Each structure stands twice: as structure tokens, then as C-alpha cells.
Amino acid sequence: MSAVHPGRVGQRRHTLVFVCGAAAIVVALAYLVYGGIQQGATYWVTVGELEQRAGALPARVRLGGTVAPGSVRWDASHRHLRFAVTDGVHTLPVAYAGVVPDIFSEGRQVVVEGTLGRDGTFDATTLLAKCPTKYTPADPASSR
Amino acid sequence: MVVLAAAAALWVLAPLRRPAVAAEEETEREGLLRERDSISRSLRDLELDRATGKLSDADYAVLAARYRARALAVLRRLDAR
Amino acid sequence: MADLGRFALLAALALALYALVAGMLAGRTRRAEIAASAGRALGAAAALEGVAAAVLLVALGTRDYTLRYVAAHVSNAQPLLYDLTAFWGGMEGSLLLWALVLSGYTLAALRTVRRQRPALVPGVAAVCAGTSSFFLLLLTTVASPFATSPFPPSDGRGMNPLLLNPWMAIHPPTLYLGYVGLTVPFAIVCAALASGGHDDAGVLVARRWLLWAWYCLSMGLWFGAKWSYVVLGWGGYWAWDPVENAALMPWLVATAFIHSVMIQERREMLTRWNVVLVILAFGLSIFGTFLTRSGVLSSIHSFTQSPLGAYFLTFLALALLVGFGLAAWRWDRLRSRHELDAALSRESAFVLNNVLFLAAAFAVFLGTVFPVVSEALGGRAINVGPPFFDHVVVPLALGILLLMGVGPLLAWRRASLDHLHRQFLAPGAAGVLAGAGLLGAGVRPAGAALAFALCAFVAATIALEFARGVRVRRAHRGESAVWALGALVLRNRRRYGGDIVHLGMLLLACGIIGSSAFATQRLATLAPGQDAAIGEYRVRFDGLAQETRGGALSIIGRLRVFAGTRDLGAFEARRNLFLRSQDATTDVALRSTPRDDLYVILAGWTADGRATLRLLVNPMMMWIWAGGLVLTAGAVIAMLPERRAAPQVAVPAPGVSAGGAWSPGGL
Missing domain, CATH: 2.40.50.140 (Nucleic acid-binding proteins)
Incomplete structure (x- = not known):
């Protein structure tokens, strides 16, 4: 029932879930941006x-x-x-x-x-x- | 234009001549009312979620009890004021 | 006349500066009479800005070419309506419009805030006055709409003919209503942080204002897309141009806020996050104006040529400093009162949605400023261009689309697993069936088929939302289905208004997927009587015609369109050459159906009467425009004033109501 009555353990687990989730998203975004720049950087030359x-x-x-x-x-x-x-x-x-x-x-x-x-x-x-x-x-x- | 400017200045400065009643600080009551609204909205949502089958009866009972307890506390504090 | 305008703006600046000081003083001393004086000063400033605007309008309407602004944006041949819309056709006028709209918002905000949170009046007055002062400073120094020239021309230059279009007449003011509207939430939040004692940081009062600004931004973007599609004649509606991105960024942040504020209302969580979003949205609205106004994007060098950019950057830095400084000062007070009950809940879906929206905003920001940053760092401007945006934003947008379907299926607080699988069964099946059907029917690219499957999933969840609500209501009240649906929506305006907005976004998504994945085009040079086939259509070229109208020579390609053997009628594709300004505009031949648009551009012609046509078939374009209308309907429903929860609704006594009567929408 730790999820319904969030004690310290439940809270820490949630924090962990969110930190991991946020990290995953940041990594994914960085990967996307990197790929995007690779594709787009040569978009035009002067x-x-x-x-x-x-x-x-x-x-x-x-x-x-x-x-x-x-x-x-x-x-x-x-x-x-x-x-x-x-x-x-x-x-x-x-x-x-x-x-x-x-x-x-x-x-x-x-x-x-x-x-x-x-x-x-x-x-x-x-x-x-x-x-x-x-x-x-x-x-x-x-x-x- | 000068007359206009002077008139505007007078109108703007007029309230300064006598002190007005200070705006009443109602923040605590406001906060309690807001909390009451927020709890009642949460309870409504809870009921809607249960009625539309998004929440099991057991989960509903536990969560609703918790909100009702909080609501009672808020109402008591509001009454006590 | 010009003197009157200049004087009005100077006096308004003086009043706004006075209101700024008086507002801060009133906030410190908590003396209501000073706040009242500040409010009056803002009222007088608004009136003076009105005078200045009237002067400019009269000058535009009477074609008073002694004003440089009039000479630059009006011409003798221009229709009167567009003489007047030239008010916002140029920089100085649009800054005046900005100041005017801000003053109007300020007065309205002071009224509502006085009623809801009197303690916030001084702070709101001060922040609004500060912002007004900035724009009035620009208007009285570097960007005066009332600058005169000693040798007025006999005819003005007129606006770029591309701007002479109804969509363009309403697009900028709508966008400004949105941009400027973001100032009020910022002011309310700053005021609440400064005065202390508001545990919600004013966010809950700011919500309605932000919702309005969001709606105006949405419409502004939509009008802009429509203009781009109908008028620019390149066949598309969105080009990741910096001026488009400038409006998209605050829209993305505002969208994130609209979702996360619900968590604050219900759970008193995420207050800090919402404060940051409000500050960011305001900062981005100023930044957007900076981008479009300073010339920084064409080159850093042009940026340094104009003082405007430095003004904007200074103000932006100041505003962010004030906003984030106040937030940091009150950071501890804004702590969440509650925790998430479960990782699998609507709250967590909202948090994820916020992260994705902010990621998208960040990506757009990065792509937009990349040339500037790379030029400043490495000396070479690297333009990332549309491929970058497509690569980064499309996956994020698909993620947001997925959450749009998943979110409503999850309950607030916690979603239990056995219910989850019941919830997901029907929509999931709809999505899988749609995907399999489309793939089986040979729809390629597969990515587009899968994206449509995702749309089907989301559509099913929205339909389910409505169906469930109606069923519950009918079970309790025995109403007819239509009546129950109407009552359900009107009684739960925010919830179902939001669902309708989602429906609009879904239509929009379908249109974007369809038109970007399946568009076809070809170029054909035809002699009169010849035809060209594209998709299901056959376009016959019936010869060229000429017409002179409004200072432009129009070359007209007369066309007749057939679908199979069916005659769909005559169409014209024009190219209008403006002899004086060397500008050219295109009127495309456009036939729209929900299925697809046939879009024909007259690209060129020869002396012997042949024409080169560019033919495009853009599938599902109408869905995009329909999406905007549905979004409007939903937003209006959601924005209608909500009845305040009456005390008797508040709390059923414990034990009595666990199985008690439930009526959807309570109240």
C-alpha cells in the first residue's frame, strides 16, 4: 500500500522513477538534437x-x-x-x-x-x- | 496641452490626499476557501472517475476517505474563524 | 497632428513611470491610496495611448505623407481598409498596438485582481507599468510612429502587396493579443511572489488570463498558416521560419502550463514549476518580438546597427531577473504540499506531457537561435533549417499525441492495473485495427500509417470519454443521448471543453500527417488545350488572359479541372505583377475537399501562349482548418466563466455518500 500511503520508501521510489524518467528524456532529446544538427547543419552554405x-x-x-x-x-x-x-x-x-x-x-x-x-x-x-x-x-x- | 497635462496630474494624484482603507488582508481565509474548492473538485473528479470505471471501488474508498478527512479539517478551520 | 501623437506618448510614458514607482511604493507600504493613484495613472496612460492611436489612424486614413510611417505603408492606390490595417503593418505601429493592448489588459487585470486578490493590485500595477514604460520608451525614442519628414512625397510606398489580404489583416493583432496577454499572468505571479502570503503564487488567478493568451496565440498561428497557404503560393503552410517559431515557442510553454496548472489546482503540487512556466512564457513573448524586430537573425551585424535589439535584450534580461529573482526568494514557500500518489496516474502523465512540451519549445528555440549562436561562437552562421526541426520536433509531437490518448484513460491520483486494461482495450483495439487496415490497404510510408493509427487510438479515447459521461448521466437522469451530451459538456465545461480542444488538435494532427506524408506535385508546361494529370485530377489549360487591376498586371491561366470524366468546373491561377514595386503575388487555383486540395500555381508563361503550371495535391488540408474551428469551440466552452463551487457541494459527510447518488457534473 506504499503507493496509496506514500511513506518515505514510496516517495523515494517515486522520486527515483521520475529522476530516471527525466534522465531518459534528456538523453533522448540530446540524441534527437544531435541527429537533427547532423542532418540540418549543412542545410545551406554561404x-x-x-x-x-x-x-x-x-x-x-x-x-x-x-x-x-x-x-x-x-x-x-x-x-x-x-x-x-x-x-x-x-x-x-x-x-x-x-x-x-x-x-x-x-x-x-x-x-x-x-x-x-x-x-x-x-x-x-x-x-x-x-x-x-x-x-x-x-x-x-x-x-x- | 498644458492644461490637459495639469488636469491629468491632478486626477492621478487626487487619491493621495486622504488615506484610503487599506486593502483587507484576507489571505488565510482565501487560502482555506481555495483549498476547499480544490478538495471538492478533487472529490468530484474522483466520483466521475469511479462512475466511468477508471478507479476501482477499493481505491476510491481509500482516496475519498483521505480527501474527506482533509475537507473536514478545512471546514472546521473556516468555521473557527 | 504628429505633435499631438508625440506628446500623448511622452505623457503616457511619464504616467507609466509614475505608476511603476507608485505601484512598488504601494506594495511596500501597503497603502491603498497610493495603489489607487497608480491605477489612475495607468488609466490616464491608456487614454493617452488611445489618443496616439487615433492620431495615427487618422493620419493613415487621410494619407498624411508628412509622417514617415504613413509614407512607408500607405499609397494612393491602396484600398482604405488596408491603409488602416497598415497600423500594424510596420514596426512602429505594431509597437504602438502592443502598448495599447497592454494598457487595455492592464485595466481589465486590475479590475479582476481588485475583486479576487486586493493585495496583488500594487504589484500587478507595477509590473504592467514597467512593461508599458519599456514599450513607450521605444515609441518615444528609437521607434516613433510620428517621425515626420521635411519633404513629404506625393505618394507613399504602400505595404507589400502580400500583406494586402484579409488573413494578414487579422493575423498580427490576434497574435499580439496572445503575446501581450502573457504579460498579465507574469504580473500577477510577480505580484504574488513579491507580496508573499499567497501560497499558490497567484498562479490560480493567472490561469484564466493565460488560457486567453493561449487561445489568441493558437488563433494567430492558425491565421498565419492559412495566410501562408492561401497567399504565399508555395503550397505549404508552415516553414519553420523564425517569425513562426517566435510565436510557437510561447504557445508550447503556455500549453504545458494549461495542463500542469490543473495539478496545482487539485493537488497543490507543482507550484514552483508553474511559476517558472509563467515567467518563461512571458520571456518568450518578449524574445519573439526581439527576434522579429531586431534583425538579429539576418546577421549579427545588422543587429548591432539597430539600437532596438539592445533595448529588447536589456528589457528581457531585466524581466527574467525580476521574475526568477522573486521566485528564488519565495522558493521555500512554494513547496508542494502533497506528493504523487502513484507513478501511474494522470498527474504523472501530465508531468511527462509538460516535459515533452518544454523539450519541444527548447528544440525550437535551439534551432531558431543556432545561426546566431554559432556565428557568435565560431564566426560562421550555421543554419540548421527545416530538417532539424522535423527530425527533433516530430518524435516529440508524436509522444505528445500518444499522451493525449493515454492521459484521459488514467485516473487522477492512481490508476489501478485491472481497470487500466479495461480502459485501454477498446481504444487500443481501435488503434491496432486502424494501423493494420491502413498498412493492409497499402498505405505507405509505414510511418504515416502508424501515425494515423495513433490518431485513431486518441480519437477512440476521446469518444469513450464522451460516451462514458453520457452513459452515466443517462443512467442517473434518464435523459436522451443528445440532451445528456449537451448538458454534460455545459456542466463540466473545463473538462469537456478540454476534450473538444483535443479533438481539434487531433484533426490538426491528421491534416499535418496527411498533407506532409502524401503530398504530390509536378511541373507541366502546356499549350492551350493540353492537359496534365495529377492524382485523380486532370487539369486542362484553356489559355492565357491578361488584366490590369489595382496597379498590378495580372497574368491569368484559365484552367478546367476534371476528376475522371466528371467536370469540376473552371479555375484561374493568377500571377499579379506590381509594376512599381517589382513585387509579385500569386492567386492559386484551389479546389478543397475533405479528401484533398488541388492547388495549381501559374509558374511561368511564354509569348506563344504556353503556360508552366506547378500542380500539387495536398491531402487532408481541410482537416487542419477544421481543427482550428473545433479548437475554437472547445476553448470558448472551457473559458466560459465557471460557477464557483457552492459550499453545499463541498463535502458529503463521511460514510453517507460512499455509494450515494452521483450526478455527472454535480452542482
Whole structure:
């Protein structure tokens, strides 16, 4: 009946159960986070990293950066898009054909997925733009 | 604007001129009432759990007795005040 | 006009600072007249903020471009409604909205607290005044909505066209109602800790406020998802974007609190834990605003460019210091009065649920700040991105889902084993049958089939909850089943309101599982008259059209959709090009059924009239939206005021009632 009338023994047993449970959960969480970072850490590289470590990276990479102001060019049919991605120091031209997110515009952060061509142009197959300004960021570079 | 500000300041400061009745410290009674509510809620839950078959009659009897004892103690203390 | 607005905000700041000092003084001296004066100061501050808001609204409505804020968010072509919603379309306006909402909450909180716990009035006034002071300080210094420019433009820039949408008009205010609502529980708890003598640390008074804030956050998230799905035109509704995460974190902590507070109410346990949750939820609401406002996420460098981030960080540190400092001071008083009766009980299920919710909040936090932290430590911003969140949060969410089913089956205090197996038999069978059925029917991936099986299990436990309650009530009162169900819910609003919220979350979970596991998409370039098949649908492209409307050139792909041979009608997929701002928006062709959504985006077109379409079939999307509605119904039922337990209910005399009449819901 120790569970119904928790004496010292019952209480200590409960404490033990909860400490073990909490420890198990913390370990599981740590494992999940570790695995998640392993999977996600290479989620994207910057232009500078891509140029430096081009050989060490897989052929297909995600590239993150800001759309360089003044670089966006549509072709006449409005299907093919050329623009440049910059990390502030290095800049790389990108070619893309496909669905352009509404929130894509100059100065906005984007992630493109594709391969770096021989001619130094990044051939993108997907284009993701970071969430727009529900709130205007205070960052003057991206808002104004 | 100056007039407005002065009026607002007067209105805000007005209560300070005479002391109000201090807020009554009712914390002990409050605490007892809260405990009474909490016990009655627990008892209701207990009964619902038994009625819906989540608690055996034996477990119910033991637990309910314990709550009733606590409730009696609380009610006595409330009456004694 | 701008001067009036500026003056109103300055005066409000002075009043809020006065209320802060007066509130603290009243708390120390326990003199009611000082507290009354602080309350009046807060009332006057609220009125002045109202004046400032009215000035801004008038300026927006009359397109007074001498104000920088108006010039940045209003344009001559913009519809009047959106001129007004531009109030919260930018940073300065939304900070003003924040301050205004906080003042409204403060006055309401002072009223209820005066009735329930008069001793807490000074503390609540002081904490609310302190928070107000912070936002008013921002509004009068670095983020003034009333800044003017000497050379006003003849036309404003207008809002981003993506924000010109009804969902976006209500999403930010709803979210703010939630964020700001978390201030009141924090104030109540701080006040109770500071004044001492409240063994529950004010948590029980704070509960209703937190529940309201939780509900607003839920709705804000839901509106945001809807906007993302309908307007952004990328086919999804959640992208683990920092601004989304910023709202999700306090929601997770608030959800944990809503569960664990029940244990405190019933067992006077976990008081310390609940205090920590209230402080954390408030801290995360400030942190969320900091994240979205400071620009820290785009880069540390932009963070240092704007003074706003430093202000927020300082205030956050101060608030956490006050909260946790007070909690540490009273730590011993908050000791649990009771222990757990058994390791297998609803209490322990709640504790586990809390741990999982906090773990999820922590994971989201980690993933969101990882780029910042890694940049600060290693000099390179490592963005973990959606794979991280999916990897970490999905298992936790499934664990929470499981507990949602298990929890109601366990009794408070202790669950005995023989009853347990009776309890689990039917729902467990439902889950196993659903899993076997889905796997047998060839549903893959197997993980999704198992997740649906879990949902079936939870659905069965919820159904069982209602069925049992109805049966007991009918047995005692002989009511009809429908009547009994209604009465059961209305008499036990919190219990069954909570079950209805669970039902909503379950629908949401099904929708999320279905739409993320079984979505299909393809890209097709079609000449007029050609068609493309996706899933059961066949989409025929009937040619392009053009239209100029509201400063935008719209390219329209005219479509006709068939399911088999059945004609489902004509649809349009548009792309609107805003010539002036280079912005573009998408109107997708969307056909929703409970089974799936057909979602067609006009991705591109050629001069000879061909169109490139992106076609998606997103299964069970409607379940997500339905889940939000059910959640609202449950939350409203649970929030309706509860009748106070009348004394005669309190205690049946020992011995008399062991087998006595029981009526569900008592009262």
C-alpha cells in the first residue's frame, strides 16, 4: 500500500522513477538534437564557403544569401530568372527556371538548391525565399 | 496641452490626499476557501472517475476517505474563524 | 497632428513611470491610496495611448505623407481598409498596438485582481507599468510612429502587396493579443511572489488570463498558416521560419502550463514549476518580438546597427531577473504540499506531457537561435533549417499525441492495473485495427500509417470519454443521448471543453500527417488545350488572359479541372505583377475537399501562349482548418466563466455518500 500511503520508501521510489524518467528524456532529446544538427547543419552554405570549399562539398548544395540589389533579370517569357546571391562579400550569379515565390525580391534572403556550373553560374532547381515581413525587420539593408 | 497635462496630474494624484482603507488582508481565509474548492473538485473528479470505471471501488474508498478527512479539517478551520 | 501623437506618448510614458514607482511604493507600504493613484495613472496612460492611436489612424486614413510611417505603408492606390490595417503593418505601429493592448489588459487585470486578490493590485500595477514604460520608451525614442519628414512625397510606398489580404489583416493583432496577454499572468505571479502570503503564487488567478493568451496565440498561428497557404503560393503552410517559431515557442510553454496548472489546482503540487512556466512564457513573448524586430537573425551585424535589439535584450534580461529573482526568494514557500500518489496516474502523465512540451519549445528555440549562436561562437552562421526541426520536433509531437490518448484513460491520483486494461482495450483495439487496415490497404510510408493509427487510438479515447459521461448521466437522469451530451459538456465545461480542444488538435494532427506524408506535385508546361494529370485530377489549360487591376498586371491561366470524366468546373491561377514595386503575388487555383486540395500555381508563361503550371495535391488540408474551428469551440466552452463551487457541494459527510447518488457534473 506504499503507493496509496506514500511513506518515505514510496516517495523515494517515486522520486527515483521520475529522476530516471527525466534522465531518459534528456538523453533522448540530446540524441534527437544531435541527429537533427547532423542532418540540418549543412542545410545551406554561404557564397564565400561555396567558393572556398567547392571541392569538399557535394555537387548538389543549398546556397543561402541575399538577392543582390539590381541583379534580378527576367527573360521575355517570364520563365527564366537570373539574379545574383551575395553574402555581403562574395557574389554569385544564379540561373533559375520554375516557380518563383511571391516573397522573392531584391534584398530578400533566399535559399537556392542546385549545382555550381563550370561557368561559375549556379544552376538552381529550387528557390526558397525567407518569410516576408509580417514585421518589417529593423535591418535597414533588407527593409528599406 | 498644458492644461490637459495639469488636469491629468491632478486626477492621478487626487487619491493621495486622504488615506484610503487599506486593502483587507484576507489571505488565510482565501487560502482555506481555495483549498476547499480544490478538495471538492478533487472529490468530484474522483466520483466521475469511479462512475466511468477508471478507479476501482477499493481505491476510491481509500482516496475519498483521505480527501474527506482533509475537507473536514478545512471546514472546521473556516468555521473557527 | 504628429505633435499631438508625440506628446500623448511622452505623457503616457511619464504616467507609466509614475505608476511603476507608485505601484512598488504601494506594495511596500501597503497603502491603498497610493495603489489607487497608480491605477489612475495607468488609466490616464491608456487614454493617452488611445489618443496616439487615433492620431495615427487618422493620419493613415487621410494619407498624411508628412509622417514617415504613413509614407512607408500607405499609397494612393491602396484600398482604405488596408491603409488602416497598415497600423500594424510596420514596426512602429505594431509597437504602438502592443502598448495599447497592454494598457487595455492592464485595466481589465486590475479590475479582476481588485475583486479576487486586493493585495496583488500594487504589484500587478507595477509590473504592467514597467512593461508599458519599456514599450513607450521605444515609441518615444528609437521607434516613433510620428517621425515626420521635411519633404513629404506625393505618394507613399504602400505595404507589400502580400500583406494586402484579409488573413494578414487579422493575423498580427490576434497574435499580439496572445503575446501581450502573457504579460498579465507574469504580473500577477510577480505580484504574488513579491507580496508573499499567497501560497499558490497567484498562479490560480493567472490561469484564466493565460488560457486567453493561449487561445489568441493558437488563433494567430492558425491565421498565419492559412495566410501562408492561401497567399504565399508555395503550397505549404508552415516553414519553420523564425517569425513562426517566435510565436510557437510561447504557445508550447503556455500549453504545458494549461495542463500542469490543473495539478496545482487539485493537488497543490507543482507550484514552483508553474511559476517558472509563467515567467518563461512571458520571456518568450518578449524574445519573439526581439527576434522579429531586431534583425538579429539576418546577421549579427545588422543587429548591432539597430539600437532596438539592445533595448529588447536589456528589457528581457531585466524581466527574467525580476521574475526568477522573486521566485528564488519565495522558493521555500512554494513547496508542494502533497506528493504523487502513484507513478501511474494522470498527474504523472501530465508531468511527462509538460516535459515533452518544454523539450519541444527548447528544440525550437535551439534551432531558431543556432545561426546566431554559432556565428557568435565560431564566426560562421550555421543554419540548421527545416530538417532539424522535423527530425527533433516530430518524435516529440508524436509522444505528445500518444499522451493525449493515454492521459484521459488514467485516473487522477492512481490508476489501478485491472481497470487500466479495461480502459485501454477498446481504444487500443481501435488503434491496432486502424494501423493494420491502413498498412493492409497499402498505405505507405509505414510511418504515416502508424501515425494515423495513433490518431485513431486518441480519437477512440476521446469518444469513450464522451460516451462514458453520457452513459452515466443517462443512467442517473434518464435523459436522451443528445440532451445528456449537451448538458454534460455545459456542466463540466473545463473538462469537456478540454476534450473538444483535443479533438481539434487531433484533426490538426491528421491534416499535418496527411498533407506532409502524401503530398504530390509536378511541373507541366502546356499549350492551350493540353492537359496534365495529377492524382485523380486532370487539369486542362484553356489559355492565357491578361488584366490590369489595382496597379498590378495580372497574368491569368484559365484552367478546367476534371476528376475522371466528371467536370469540376473552371479555375484561374493568377500571377499579379506590381509594376512599381517589382513585387509579385500569386492567386492559386484551389479546389478543397475533405479528401484533398488541388492547388495549381501559374509558374511561368511564354509569348506563344504556353503556360508552366506547378500542380500539387495536398491531402487532408481541410482537416487542419477544421481543427482550428473545433479548437475554437472547445476553448470558448472551457473559458466560459465557471460557477464557483457552492459550499453545499463541498463535502458529503463521511460514510453517507460512499455509494450515494452521483450526478455527472454535480452542482
